[in-house]
Amino acid sequence: MDERVLCSWRSTMNERANPEPDEEFLATPERGSAEQLLDAGAQSELDAMRHSAAHVMAEAVLDLFPDARLGIGPAIDNGFYYDFDLPRPLTPDDLVAIESRMAASAAADRPFVRREIPWAEARTEVERAGQGFKVEILDDLAARAREGGQELPVTSFYDHGSFTDLCRGPHVASTGRIGPFKLLSVAGAYWRGDEKRPMLQRIYGTVWASQEELDRYLWRREEAKRRDHRRLGVQLDLYSFHDVSPGSAFWHPKGWRVWLSLQEAMRELQERRGYDEIATPMVVAEKLWRQSGHWDLYRDNMFLIESEGQTFSLKPMNCPESTFIYKSRVRSYRDLPLRLAEYGRLHRNERSGTLSGLTRVRHFVQDDSHIFVRPDQLADEIAALLAEVDEVYAWFGLKPEVRFGTKPDKALGDPALWERAEALILDALRASGLPWSVKAGDGAFYAPKIDVHIEDALGRSWQTATFQVDLVMLPERFDLAYIDEHGQPQRPIAIHRAVYGSLERFIGILVEHYAGAFPLWCAPVQAVVVPIADRHLPAARELADVLRGRRLRVEVDGSDGRMQNKIRLATEQKVPYILVLGDREADARTAAPRTRAGEQLPVEGWEALADRLAGEVTRRVVG
């Protein structure tokens, strides 16, 4: 994970291709609702169904392709998959055929039978069946046993009908006990996730205990498609993507309004909380990246530029440069904490196949800060950061959930310092009142890490904020120091922090969370004035000016469409307030506000309306 890269909040090319499982299309549905209420037994029953469904699918595939070689077929969140080596690519028609064979197998209600076989016999059996991947799995099992000084293991097979598969189990009693299922998609997957190994075809499916749950899941998938920020971004005219710069958004005026609103809010917070904002160059010489260690670990991910025989890079992160500002003068213990915020434009050369909308980009901006503290200030600073996260996410009606990643096996730095830092973080977490959990060993190799996750309206979990308590990398590599009260140089601790994470990604998440209906304070257009007839246009423009005078973002729909049509269009654009203005309102200098939800509000005078809306913006009222 992030261990490989200093100051990185995103993955590198060398990691698993899909390093953020929380981003997985529809993670666990609605935690805290139905899914979580399942007791452990029900969950394991569901897992058994899903794993059994994988076997039944493998049976169907072997039926259609007798030469198919089987990879693995585990139960996963929401369903299962199975990997196959097949003579030709699967088509959607194949999925239909496979699914109907599965249904037949389920209808036949064949029992699952467990066979236990000594390792050597098992190996002969799968080898005779031509299942090379299974042979490899068995050899690995044996190797692992040998390493542990154990005997060759006894293996188990599960049979149903004529199908048999090496399998740890457990399974449901019979094929008829598998709940309602549906095959979803085919995708390529490397054998054991290793890009040097063969590419297999993976079929994904979903299984639920009841038809209702299956329907609900499928509906949620559809809903996620409808809310897809890539789709809504176009419909709402927020941003676009073009092949001249893959992985980088072109921000339209409306999307940039959202961006600026978030940035302004964060800047306001940062001023209040004692940050200073800085800006450092985007093009940086190789020398710096050698010093920071990126050159060895991260070069493949950087955009390089040659000039006059020197190699430069577009910066993939801000942190190394911030140390130049720290070191630009001698720092006293009285100067700390020093909080340097930076909205630097970052470029990372992510592999083309991993790019996706705003959530996986090559160019982005973090609400980044590097906070330099004395060890004795760490506890207070962590507490302040947790409070900050709580405050920021309240602007969006989101509840943060904190995960604390502790010291990994391979860690740099003084173990005593690690221990103290972790203890301080734990204290701060306990005091914060936020829900949190510990992920042992999940810290960066140079820093204990706090990741913040949020759950969106569809129950999907997203990782957003991160704090890394950097004991080693910035302070040691860049030889940072402050002068203590005895005149002695001391090492500060650097905290890397981002609360939104990347603005791009955060906006993408918000678009999907709100289905495009941003809270008033960050909505790109906050109100549309709808004149009923052309003669009301002058009054409509006057009203718009009154609202704009209060820094509200207002448009006037001066088209010659009918009022009904204007209301429809504004509603589709998710504009929070639609202000209808006809003879009555024009004369009385009032407006009839209607919300995008279709709610009709009482007629209000222009000034009162402006006051009310401006107040909602200032207070960042959600919903």
Added chain:
RNA sequence: GCCCACAUAGCUCAGCCGGCAGAGCACUUCCUUGGUAAGGAAGAGGUCAUGGGUUCAAGUCCCAUUGUGGGCUCCA
């Protein structure tokens, strides 16, 4: 990067077995000036992603390139 699929008007999409480039929305103009989710008519809008090939003829078939989408160790 790798596997598979996809790329037609600003957007959403249709276009069959290769034979004149289509619809709805949006846009422009005209009529309409209406009271809370689609008034009417006309018009404009296309290098069918790009480059090559097959063919009398290519949006359609083949190859390459670019981009986009679903995925690429939840471990028997």
